[in-house]
Amino acid sequence: MPSPLVEVRNVTKRYGALTVTRDVSFSLEAGEVLGILGPNGAGKTTLFNVISGDVAPESGHVLLSGVDVTKLRPHERCRRGIGRSYQIARPFGGLTVFENVLVAALFGAQSAGADANARAVDVLDLTGLRSKANRLAGGLTLLDRKRLEFARAMATDPKVLLLDEIAGGLTEHEAAEVVAVVRSIKERGIAVVWIEHVVHALVAVATRMLVLAAGAKLAEGDPKDVLASADVRRVYMGIEA
Numbered sequence: 001m002p003s004p005l006v007e008v009r010n011v012t013k014r015y016g017a018l019t020v021t022r023d024v025s026f027s028l029e030a031g032e033v034l035g036i037l038g039p040n041g042a043g044k045t046t047l048f049n050v051i052s053g054d055v056a057p058e059s060g061h062v063l064l065s066g067v068d069v070t071k072l073r074p075h076e077r078c079r080r081g082i083g084r085s086y087q088i089a090r091p092f093g094g095l096t097v098f099e100n101v102l103v104a105a106l107f108g109a110q111s112a113g114a115d116a117n118a119r120a121v122d123v124l125d126l127t128g129l130r131s132k133a134n135r136l137a138g139g140l141t142l143l144d145r146k147r148l149e150f151a152r153a154m155a156t157d158p159k160v161l162l163l164d165e166i167a168g169g170l171t172e173h174e175a176a177e178v179v180a181v182v183r184s185i186k187e188r189g190i191a192v193v194w195i196e197h198v199v200h201a202l203v204a205v206a207t208r209m210l211v212l213a214a215g216a217k218l219a220e221g222d223p224k225d226v227l228a229s230a231d232v233r234r235v236y237m238g239i240e241a
């Protein structure tokens with residue numbers, strides 16, 4: 001059987017005495033959208049940090065197409081196809097939107113010259129930022145900052161895209177726009193893992209859902225089944241079963 005595109009195998013991460021990721025495993029194929037839900041502090045962002053290489057786990061492995069990348073540094077994983085956005089966007093405020101995306105295309109996707117330009121224009125179109133290409137990133141609205149974070153991650157030409165609360169703080173209409181972009185990325189055959197507290201946005205596009213609680217996997221499966229599960233309703237939504 002071919003290896004899954006991404007495999008997270010028995011990952012455990014501790015900060016001092018605090019275990020923030022407890023033996024978490026899951027796998028993902030191209031074209032899937034895995035939604036990750038969980039209360040604040042459940043370890044969602046930490047899981048992304050382990051996958052992208054921003055932090056090293058105490059134990060466990062991250063594999064990309066069957067190749068163990070656990071020891072690789074973040075930029076090496078990025079070049080192999082692991083792209084991510086950050087919960088707290090940190091664009092180069094003094095550069096334009098276009099320049100921010102171009103930097104990601106040049107250094108993340110390692111494309112050069114006309115290729116990098118074309119890639120930058122493509123992701124600006126994809127994320128609806130083309131008309132703002134020449135604006136300074138530092139002066140963008142919240143929605144446009146989210147779009148830029150999205151565009152920068154896409155510019156690195158990922159096989160798997162990790163999105164950390166890209167719809168947080170947006171209006172319902174704006175969140176629907178983000179869902180539409182995720183859907184078009186999925187249609188390109190890219191795998192997406194999307195952490196989001198906006199449940200209806202996740203449900204609109206996720207093919208599978210995973211719930212984390214206190215660092216451990218509480219549930220995983222079909223989105224409707226996961227949301228209907230008594231454990232999830234109790235822990236995540238604060239509803240007594």
Ligand SMILES: Nc1ncnc2c1ncn2[C@@H]1O[C@H](COP(=O)(O)OP(=O)(O)OP(=O)(O)O)[C@@H](O)[C@H]1O
Nearest residue numbers: 015018020038039040041042043044045046047087
């Ligand atoms: N660098 C760090 N040093 C120490 N503790 C950390 C560090 N990073 C995260 N933590 C702790 O690990 C736990 C999980 O944090 P994490 O950011 O992964 O949660 P999260 O599920 O993404 O939460 P949120 O929904 O608020 O974004 C929290 O208790 C947090 O305080």
Ligand SMILES: [Mg+2]
Nearest residue numbers: 044045046087
């Ligand atoms: Mg987080």
